[in-house]
Amino acid sequence: MAYPTENSAVNAGLSGQARVRFAPSPTGFLHVGSARTFIFNWLYARHNGGAMVLRLDDTDVERNTDASVTSIFDGLRWLGLDWDEQYKQSERLELHRKIAWKIFEKGLAYRDFTPAHTGDSEKSGAQGTWLFNPGMRELSREESGRRAGAGEPFALRFRVPRESGEQIRFNDAVYGEQEKAAADIEDFALLRSDGMPTYHLASCADDIDLRISHIIRGQDHLSNTFKHVLIFEAAGATPPQFAHLPLLVAPDGTKLSKRRHGPVVSVTTYRDAGFLPEAFINFLCLLGWSPKNDREMMSREELIEAFSLEGINRANAVINFKEADGERASLRQAQGRLSPVSPADVGASVPLVQPGHVPAAERRPNLAQHVSAGEAATSARVPSGTTQILAPEETFDPKAVWLNAEHIRALRIEDLSERLLPIVHEAGFKIETAKMLQITPLIRERIKLLRDVLAAADFFFVDQLPPYDPAELIPQKGDAAMALKVLQKGKEVLANTEFKHDPLDHALRAAAQALGLKAGQMFQPIRVAVCGRKNAPPLFETLAVLGRETTLARIEQAIHAAFGKGTTSVVPPSR
Numbered sequence: 001m002a003y004p005t006e007n008s009a010v011n012a013g014l015s016g017q018a019r020v021r022f023a024p025s026p027t028g029f030l031h032v033g034s035a036r037t038f039i040f041n042w043l044y045a046r047h048n049g050g051a052m053v054l055r056l057d058d059t060d061v062e063r064n065t066d067a068s069v070t071s072i073f074d075g076l077r078w079l080g081l082d083w084d085e086q087y088k089q090s091e092r093l094e095l096h097r098k099i100a101w102k103i104f105e106k107g108l109a110y111r112d113f114t115p116a117h118t119g120d121s122e123k124s125g126a127q128g129t130w131l132f133n134p135g136m137r138e139l140s141r142e143e144s145g146r147r148a149g150a151g152e153p154f155a156l157r158f159r160v161p162r163e164s165g166e167q168i169r170f171n172d173a174v175y176g177e178q179e180k181a182a183a184d185i186e187d188f189a190l191l192r193s194d195g196m197p198t199y200h201l202a203s204c205a206d207d208i209d210l211r212i213s214h215i216i217r218g219q220d221h222l223s224n225t226f227k228h229v230l231i232f233e234a235a236g237a238t239p240p241q242f243a244h245l246p247l248l249v250a251p252d253g254t255k256l257s258k259r260r261h262g263p264v265v266s267v268t269t270y271r272d273a274g275f276l277p278e279a280f281i282n283f284l285c286l287l288g289w290s291p292k293n294d295r296e297m298m299s300r301e302e303l304i305e306a307f308s309l310e311g312i313n314r315a316n317a318v319i320n321f322k323e324a325d326g327e328r329a330s331l332r333q334a335q336g337r338l339s340p341v342s343p344a345d346v347g348a349s350v351p352l353v354q355p356g357h358v359p360a361a362e363r364r365p366n367l368a369q370h371v372s373a374g375e376a377a378t379s380a381r382v383p384s385g386t387t388q389i390l391a392p393e394e395t396f397d398p399k400a401v402w403l404n405a406e407h408i409r410a411l412r413i414e415d416l417s418e419r420l421l422p423i424v425h426e427a428g429f430k431i432e433t434a435k436m437l438q439i440t441p442l443i444r445e446r447i448k449l450l451r452d453v454l455a456a457a458d459f460f461f462v463d464q465l466p467p468y469d470p471a472e473l474i475p476q477k478g479d480a481a482m483a484l485k486v487l488q489k490g491k492e493v494l495a496n497t498e499f500k501h502d503p504l505d506h507a508l509r510a511a512a513q514a515l516g517l518k519a520g521q522m523f524q525p526i527r528v529a530v531c532g533r534k535n536a537p538p539l540f541e542t543l544a545v546l547g548r549e550t551t552l553a554r555i556e557q558a559i560h561a562a563f564g565k566g567t568t569s570v571v572p573p574s575r
Contacts, residue, residue, distance in 0.1 A: 019051045032284065055210070112157045156189065251319075278299070419450055468532045530542065
């Protein structure tokens with residue numbers, strides 16, 4: 001299995017330096033909860049001038065997959081947060097075994113030759129949980145060595161100090177003092193019968209060797225920590241400072257899972273939907289942590305400056321996405337993606353705005369394809385046998401969408417344009433950089449997610465508009481005759497007007513006055529003719545970007561489509 005590599009520095013730890021780690025298991029996609037754990041570790045390291053360690057806990061060879069490794073690194077690279085050192089746990093097995101046998105030599109571990117946790121000789125705790133096998137725990141060192149030398153398989157178990165009534169204690173930076181009776185902890189395995197280290201041993205051995213000073217991880221690991229304290233102390237190491245993060249839960253209070261909640265728990269879903277990485281980081285930070293002044297929109301630099309473990313809450317944090325139901329639920333669970341849509345398809349299709357497509361090489365089943373709910377209706381022709389999966393804007397937590405819109409508005413036009421252009425090109429539209437720079441300021445206030453550009457600015461990208469309802473051409477308190485008169489007058493005036501904001505403004509207002517109409521009655525038919533809908537960016541700026549040739553051609557097309565070659569209207573008369 002190939003992994004991306006970074007410079008390793010096992011001995012990079014400096015006295016007193018904060019060293020934190022993110023240790024994902026490559027057995028699934030990058031979960032939003034895992035991403036938040038990475039972010040909190042990263043912020044703590046950067047706030048304290050420490051080191052961020054990325055360690056793949058990849059010793060579960062039966063469940064590890066290349067796809068999971070790719071998902072983890074894709075997600076982390078999209079977030080744009082770096083790390084200082086990188087390791088693979090599978091390359092450190094000898095270290096793990098060395099520490100296990102060091103603990104054994106101290107008499108703090110023993111060989112267990114029992115095949116499984118069954119039999120009358122087992123001891124159970126108050127809740128009926130397995131604790132240890134007395135026959136194995138009390139086996140003499142000589143007998144244990146003889147059986148091992150004869151080739152009998154065994155697991156190496158930690159000898160929990162249960163006889164002395166000892167209490168295992170540690171202080172958690174979030175949940176405070178934690179205590180558990182040693183007698184209630186089972187004699188957990190350090191090495192399996194095949195010689196492979198268990199999660200508990202490998203994790204602690206690596207944390208010791210890499211000089212991890214703070215372990216910041218999910219609250220679901222809190223119960224494991226009592227075992228880890230025992231391992232640290234048995235290995236002669238001081239346990240790190242622990243900080244357990246509140247869980248992320250669904251609106252119904254259940255723990256987030258892909259099986260139950262679908263793509264909305266995957267980091268790449270947010271990337272593919274058009275979230276900015278800095279906005280997504282901002283959103284995740286506010287799930288279980290808050291700055292002292294309760295700010296919400298924060299830049300990366302502001303987050304680094306404000307972050308502290310003291311700001312982490314104990315209560316679970318809710319991601320307020322909307323669960324799909326009915327037809328959407330069945331669509332979400334099916335396999336497939338939106339079919340590719342080319343610019344040529346637009347003119348021949350039903351009146352719609354195409355949401356774009358993902359190249360076949362990058363298509364992933366069950367990932368959300370975002371379609372804006374705030375713009376024109378969207379659709380796509382889907383080949384037979386392909387399921388159309390949509391994840392509308394309202395699927396996501398409203399605060400996540402709001403923060404993304406705020407971050408979009410805070411971007412420089414050049415930066416936003418640079419981020420929008422690949423999405424436009426990916427959808428098959430050949431728009432040049434210079435034109436995208438002209439379009440961007442017209443739609444920046446109208447988009448919440450980056451992919452909204454395909455709905456908000458579609459009419460800039462196509463040579464010919466798809467069909468639209470010709471009744472939209474009729475101005476308020478007007479009729480078909482008024483619409484025709486406006487379009488004819490507009491075409492006449494615009495043929496001889498400089499296509500810049502002020503000249504266009506002056507010419508069309510003068511034309512409205514000449515026709516005895518209000519400005520709005522003059523503007524609406526022209527806006528619909530050139531954009532295909534009423535809801536569009538400011539008219540004069542739009543005309544300037546479209547240019548004279550496209551504008552006049554679309555007005556002419558509107559006249560012929562709605563009124564025919566003559567003057568007989570095919571638009572229903574207003575009543």
